Amino acid sequence: MTTMKEIAEKTGVSVSTVSLVLNDRDEGRVKSGIADQVRAMAEKLGYKPNPLARSLRTSKTRILGFISEEVATTPYAGGIILGAQAAASQLGYMLITVNTDGEDSEDEEITALKRYGADGFLYAKMSNRYTDVPESLASTPLVLVDATDRQGRFPSVEPDEIRIAHDATTRLIEAGCQRIAYIGCSEPMLAQDRRFEGYRTALEDAGRTYDESLVCNVLNNGPALQAVSELFDSQRPDGFFCFNDARAWYVYECAARRGLFIGKDISVIGVDNHRVLAETLEPQLTTVELPHFEMGYWSVCKLVSMIEKRDLDDIDMPETTAPLPPLDSPIPAMIRCTLIEKNSVAQRA
Structure with missing residues (x-):
């Protein structure tokens, strides 16, 4: 595995300089030309950051908790999880999914995810509905998926x-x-x-x-x-x-x-x-x-934007069946669904 020391030796700079550049803390500290050389060498050598080391430095685990009610066991709604996983992977996060079957089970799973140090949570329901968010999640970054907070405290995404x-x-x-x-x-x-x-x-x-x-x-x-x-x-x-x-x-x-x-x-x-x-x-x-995939993907992007306090303008959104709404959409964010034409509608004479 390529280390920062190796990159420093190859580029002729100090390890601290490499650390500043690869942790995106080089602005105003490292000349842009040198920073470009460091990044180019890191890419050439196949450098991969150590998630554990990064979490110790930043107090962030880059873990997201996905709490679902039956979604994980519902075949056609599993697209929510697929979309969430795709976005999490693209943004450098790990997604841990748990399925609950009631309030007692839900409290236990939330407690377990908090022990892992999850940076934020997705809270999903099997079908679009108003819901009461558990108070144990109220103080953490949170996005609701296919559900709307009854008290209007948290961002959410749902089909229009x-x-x-x-x-x-x-x-x-x-x-x-x-x-x-x-x-x-x-x-x-x-x-x-x-x-x-x-x-x-x-x-x-x-x-x-x-x-x-x-x-x-x-x-x-x-x-x-x-x-x-x-x-x-x-x-x-x-x-x-x-x-x-x-x-x-x-x-x-x-x-x-x-x-x-x-x-x-x-x-x-x-x-x-x-x-x-x-x-x-x-x-x-x-x-x-x-828009199951779209809801999962959008919800992770929204959650990460809250955790990192940025708008994510730099990421490439995937092509999806339904257009993804902007991350700053009014809450709840609505996804206009796509009508799939097949053969059950008569042709007008």
């Missing part, structure tokens, strides 16, 4: 739920659908309220009259399928915006039982871009992809 529904409903209107149903979620949650709002607003923006008889809020399994079936027969919708891809399956099932063709007789749009559903259904489901 209203735009999800507005974009999907508008797409159905553009496809020529005249009677657009909303298959929602009967469980009270932030995402449901906002998606319903976006659905209704899109209709009104297009000069349509909102009809509550076209709204069917369900949970799952047999009762949900029966409710959607009754909606088919009583209201005869020709377009369906579904709270998620799982609920779109009920529409496919009801259409098949009636000899109706998805993408021809009726149009359907879901939310999630859940691989098992969106790509297995035939025809494949047009859906809005939730």
